[in-house]
Structure formats: structure tokens, C-alpha cells
Ligand code: AMP
Ligand code: ZN
């Protein structure tokens with residue numbers, strides 16, 4: 329008799345005994361709930377307004393902050409968190425895009441958002457579903473498209489009218505299911521803080537109220553999980569996509585003043601501004617745009633600052649201008665409106681700026697209790713998720729070691 333069967337028999341007996349002793353729920357791997365609070369700044373956790381997020385950090389892990397990828401916008405960064413790929417690699421290079429074959433991509437276009445051809449790489453739910461593990465989405469950019477022919481088992485069309493409480497209730501319903509259908513991975517998304525911060529500024533009473541509302545919603549999720557005896561059996565991962573910077577009224581540049589519209593067309597406005605020179609007008613467009621200006625700087629796509637790891641994807645326009653913190657690029661017709669409106673907020677600035685820092689906190693059986701870890705990069709979340717879900721990660725740009733100090737059993 330070889331050594332292997334002699335060792336295997338007692339081990340098998342132990343495993344069977346272990347299963348018989350614990351209820352099926354205990355034996356099942358812990359579900360992962362990935363939450364995004366759009367526009368939550370790293371420093372928002374220190375305002376004393378978020379007791380529930382503070383408790384998650386105290387009972388789990390908090391990274392000093394999480395650096396977003398370039399550009400620090402919603403769709404590129406949500407999709408980076410779930411693929412571990414830089415926007416330049418996964419192809420969702422901006423919230424507004426133009427593609428030679430696919431045409432225009434806008435957040436408001438249901439058709440574009442649900443067209444898998446815009447979404448490259450393999451998001452975590454696709455890998456999980458391919459491994460036979462159930463997944464569910466209470467919104468997340470990308471979950472409405474059949475990427476590689478696969479959607480989360482449960483998903484819905486993005487609808488802001490579904491309240492934050494309803495979203496949490498749906499997630500709680502899924503988590504209460506039997507292990508055979510309970511999602512191994514669930515996403516949960518909230519836009520409320522981002523909206524209030526854009527409209528009134530990140531330090532406004534309106535943004536503070538949105539922050540407190542969302543913290544209370546997270547508190548409801550925690551209370552319900554605790555009441556079900558599930559709190560210590562779920563791995564909660566709470567992230568944001570980017571931070572937010574105040575924008576004083578009138579800090580706006582007209583895109584038409586950046587370059588003559590007869591020489592280049594602006595594909596995007598806002599903070600990361602892309603221009604496509606008109607046919608035969610490249611030299612004229614470059615002469616007006618390239619280099620440093622009063623409130624922005626422009627580069628050819630191949631010459632962008634290397635730390636942004638951006639500019640090789642065909643969807644990145646030929647010239648990219650980066651607005652300085654606190655400045656917006658708008659159409660000329662909107663300049664007067666910008667000056668007349670109250671102070672607001674924007675993101676889309678250099679990801680290295682402290683104001684753009686996002687959040688990573690986590691709690692659950694996989695995580696240490698009360699650990700503080702150094703800043704991470706948002707490409708590092710995907711290999712962690714793959715590990716928690718129990719699948720082999722697809723190719724990614726992250727560092728799997730970055731989050732091992734957060735794990736109870738690295
Ligand atoms: P932004 O601030 O422009 O980077 O984008 C934030 C906005 O994205 C939020 O106000 C949401 O309304 C919107 N958003 C988030 N998820 C989706 C989605 N799945 N489909 C369409 N819009 C979305
Ligand atoms: Zn966002």
C-alpha cells in the first residue's frame with residue numbers, strides 16, 4: 329500500500345465528520361459582496377459622519393487610500409476594479425468614447441452600455457459564472473452587457489429610481505437564499521454621493537447628507553446580516569471609483585477656445601478632454617493644443633505622462649488635454665451658466681492628486697480584524713476578488729501581493 333491512500337483515508341474521514349458537524353451554510357465558501365460608493369473620497373471616512381463604514385474598517389481592514397486609474401472617471405474605474413486592467417487595456421477609456429466601428433458610447437445610451445463589444449477583458453463575474461458559480465449585480469458598469477456571451481445570473485438595467493434601500497433589500501434577499509443559488513459574488517452600486525458632490529461640491533451640506541444617508545444604508549445591510557447570523561460569514565469589500573475636487577463657479581475653459589473647432593473636434597469635455605484633428609489639420613491643431621496652458625496641458629496620445637499608462641488604445645483620441653484640479657472644459661455656450669451656478673465638484677483630474685484618492689475597506693472571514701494597510705492601486709482589487717471568489721484570475725495589471733497584508737490567512 330502506498331503512503332497516499334494510507335494518509336487519504338483518515339483525512340477523508342475527518343472531512344466527512346467535519347461536514348456532518350456543521351450546517352451546510354458553514355461549509356459553503358463565504359459570499360463576496362463588492363460595494364461601490366461613487367465619488368467617496370478617502371478622507372470622507374475621517375469626517376466622523378460614517379459610523380458604519382468606520383466600524384467595518386475597525387472590525388476589518390482599511391487601506392490608507394486607493395489610487396484610481398487614469399482617467400479618474402466612473403466607467404473606466406468601475407471596470408478596472410472588476411478586471412484588474414487599466415482602462416487603456418480594457419477599452420472603457422472614458423465615460424464618453426468614439427470607436428471607428430462601434431460609433432459613440434455615452435452613459436445615457438442603454439444600447440451602447442449593454443453592447444459587449446465596448447467591454448474588453450474578463451470581469452470577475454464572467455470568470456465566476458464560467459466556473460459555475462452564481463453571481464448577481466445590483467448595478468455595476470459592465471453588468472448589463474453579455475461580455476464573452478456571459479452576464480451575471482441576476483442583473484438589471486441601470487435605474488436611478490431604484491432607491492438605495494431597495495438595492496440593499498434585493499442583495500439581502502439573494503444572500504438569504506440556499507447555498508445552491510446564493511450568489512458567490514454580488515455587486516452593489518450607489519450614485520447618490522457623486523451626484524450631490526457634483527451639484528454642490530464635496531464639502532457641501534448636500535454632499536454630507538448624501539454621505540450620511542449612504543452610511544445608514546450600509547448600516548442597515550450590516551444589521552440585517554448580523555440578525556441572520558451571516559455577518560461573519562460574508563466578505564464585504566467596499567470601494568469607490570475616484571474622489572472629488574471642489575470647482576468654484578466660473579473655473580471653466582471653453583473647449584472652442586482650446587482649439588479652433590475647424591481644426592479639431594472635441595470628442596470629450598470635462599476634465600480629461602480628447603481632441604481629434606480634422607483631416608489635414610493635424611499640424612494646426614497640434615500648434616494650438618500641445619504643451620502647457622493656463623489651466624490645462626495637452627499631449628499627443630503616445631506622449632502622455634507614462635505613469636498614467638494611457639494612450640495606446642485606438643479609442644483614445646489623438647490629442648488628450650488634462651485640466652488642472654478644480655477646472656472644467658465646457659462648451660462656449662455653457663461658460664456663463666458655469667459662472668452663475670453655485671460651487672460644485674468634479675473628478676477626472678490626475679489620479680495622483682490627494683483629492684482623487686478613492687476608498688478600500690473590507691470586513692469578513694477572509695480579512696484581518698482592525699488592520700490598516702498602505703495605499704493600494706485599484707488594479708490590485710481584482711486578484712483579491714478572484715481569490716475570495718475562488719477562481720483563477722484572468723490576465724491583469726494588478727499586484728496580487730498588495731492586498732495579502734489584509735488577509736487573515738495570506
Ligand atoms: P461621472 O460622474 O460622469 O463619472 O459618472 C457618474 C454617473 O454614472 C452617475 O451619476 C450614474 O448616474 C452613472 N452611472 C452609474 N452606473 C451606470 C450604469 N450602469 N449605466 C448608466 N449610467 C450609470
Ligand atoms: Zn464616479
Ligand code: ZN
Nearest residue numbers: 367402522526
Ligand atoms: Zn461623478
